[in-house]
Amino acid sequence: MRRTTRSFASALCAALAAIAFGAGGASTSAQAAGMEKPFEWPASFVVLGDGYPHSGDACRRLGESAATVNYLDHMAMLVGCPGSRDSAAVRAIVGHQRHARVVGEAEGVTLISISTESAQAGSQNGHGPVKESPISASGTLPCERGNGQTKTMCKFGVVHHSDRSTTVVVYWPDGTTRAIFFGVNGRVVGTAASASDRPMPGDTLTRKHAGINLISVGNERYEVEDTVLSGS
Structure with missing residues (x-):
């Protein structure tokens, strides 16, 4: 009878230890996720504004620098999004803006060119409001x-x-x-x-x-x- 009681107590202690370990592991994972650092833009980029297309968004408009000079177009704006071209931020821009296309990747940033030529042509024909010109x-x-x-x-x-x-x-x-x-x-x-x-x-x-x-x-x-x- 004592042997049975000891076996049951040992099994109970092992089960409690396993539960505690699992909870601790989950807590550690949650803390790690909460401590994830925001993306730090490389110094090689000239970052403009505080978010694109809306304030607080992960993507940014980019100005002229050594990292972007080959992707700039006087009839388009250049936008950079942290991560790969398959990221949700990139897909949201390319999928919802008709004249947006991925033109390259550099230092962990996906580069998107958004043409403004058609928007300006439409406004000149009286079919829409004047759009913001690209930064030159x-x-x-x-x-x-x-x-x-x-x-x-x-x-x-x-x-x-x-x-x-x-x-x-x-x-x-x-x-x-x-x-x-x-x-x-x-x-x-x-x-x-x-x-x-x-x-x-x-x-x-x-x-x-x-x-x-x-x-x-x-x-x-x-x-x-x-x-x-x-x-x-």
Whole structure:
């Protein structure tokens, strides 16, 4: 009888140990999944905005750099998505945007070219609204906000329009943007929160010094060189 009791107790202890081990393993796996790090974009890419096609999405619009120069087209925008071309983010863009196609992969990023030519042709024929033109150049420029914040460097993208006007979109590190609209004479005609908004004069002051446009928008400060506007 004692032998039977001991056998039963041993079996019970083994079963409890197995359950505890399984729970611990599941907990460890859950913790590992929760600690998964967000994708870090390689320094070789000029990343624009905080998500494409919507803010917070994994994909990003890409500017000109050594990693993208062979994939840029003045009649298309370039988008990069972390992962392979079979990822859900890539399939969502290619599957829902008629003029999107995968053009390459580099450093863990799938590159997608999205043509804007047909959209512009449609708007000229009166069949739809004017679409945003593709960014033709990118880089960094000095930027500053008031309230004691020091001057830093912000990424920017340039859109050259068919009427020879120019829009410079500045990307702040916190994800917000500022669009500065220049007329054909190189003077600022207005600003807005994004390139798709209507330009407004607002609280904007400009002056030029040694080929640099010194622009104040409220407590924001920007330095835009004339070469950025001319594309030279």
